[in-house]
Amino acid sequence: MGGDMMEDDWEFASSSNPNRTLVLVGRTGNGKSATGNSILGKKTFKSKASSRGVTSTSELRRVVQEDGQIINVIDTPGLFDLSTAAEFIGKEIVRCITLAEGGIHAVLLVFTVRGRPTDEEQSVLYHLQTLFGSKISDYMIIVFTGGDDLEDNDETLEDYLGQECPEFLKEILELCDNRMVLFDNKTANKRKKAEQVQKLLSLVDSVARKNNGKPFTDELFHELQEEAIKLRDQKKEVESLKGYSKSEIFEFKKQIEISYDRQLSRITEMVETKLKETAKRLEKQLGEEQAARLEAEERANEVQKRSSDEIKKLRENLERAEKETKELQKKLGKCINL
Ligand SMILES: Nc1nc2c(ncn2[C@@H]2O[C@H](COP(=O)(O)OP(=O)(O)OP(=O)(O)O)[C@@H](O)[C@H]2O)c(=O)[nH]1
Known part of the structure; x- marks a missing residue:
């Protein structure tokens, strides 16, 4: 995206x-982060290979396009990885909503084609729906990264989805009317x-239309906005x-901030409780799915064993x-010769 203006010009x-x-x-x-940088047209978010995660907190960056349109991009850490603690997610969600003052125009669900999506990635949809309700899917767009890898293998996104698409990803794609785009970052x-x-x-x-x-926006957004x-x-x-000393004014302000922080903590705790419930449900579901898979494998092995026994x-x-x-033929031959 060439010709973007400096960040300070956006106002x-x-x-x-x-x-x-x-x-x-x-x-x-x-x-x-790499996709965020591609959208902004400059390397702003930190993006590199690391198993521990590079992005530690949500950040907003913006770009002003040639026609004056402002695109705000919020990059988040791996919020819905199963290993992420609910307390951390709660704080980050609140931070994210505070950053997105006027609401969110699209949620970009980022998957990579440089490997198969893991079952635990279905937690993204679960958590988003628990936190924001089913309406959130009207705002979702799927971004697949690693377009260069597909090209190297002479494959298209359709080829990849035909071979590697797990059920949960099919469900997400259907929920968001197949809004998807492939990025080569x-x-x-x-x-x-x-x-x-x-x-x-x-x-x-098209999401906006x-x-x-x-x-x-939802109640959570409104509540946070009202507090701000x-x-x-x-x-x-x-x-x-009028008529108060500087230190008195300072003290008043401190009290106001303490009360604001208390409200934020209350909202954060509410989010955490919701997330913990979802995580428990998801863990149970993944456990059940794994048990069902094991049972199906055992049954298939048994059928195979049975059929090889029968053969x-x-x-x-x-x-x-x-x-x-042969023995009968031998006997018969002897009889004929007699
Ligand atoms: N080949 C290839 N590599 C990519 C592409 N997009 C991202 N990567 C690489 O994937 C790795 C992870 O990218 P990040 O942008 O840091 O991923 P992230 O999701 O932001 O990760 P965290 O910030 O740790 O949550 C980096 O080494 C990127 O260079 C792509 O389209 N093609």
């Missing part, structure tokens, strides 16, 4: 296209870079107080019958 930008806020979610290492080809971002932004436009231009507005108004009020028995019967036939 003066104007466009016939409304601003967009996009949130990247997905497993650690799937390429969220390694390409140096300017045209390819621009085309993949344009494809994504046109999917974001589907939702009558309204970004995603209350904090700002109360601080302003304190600043305009052995049949072969023995056949050999016995052949032997008997």
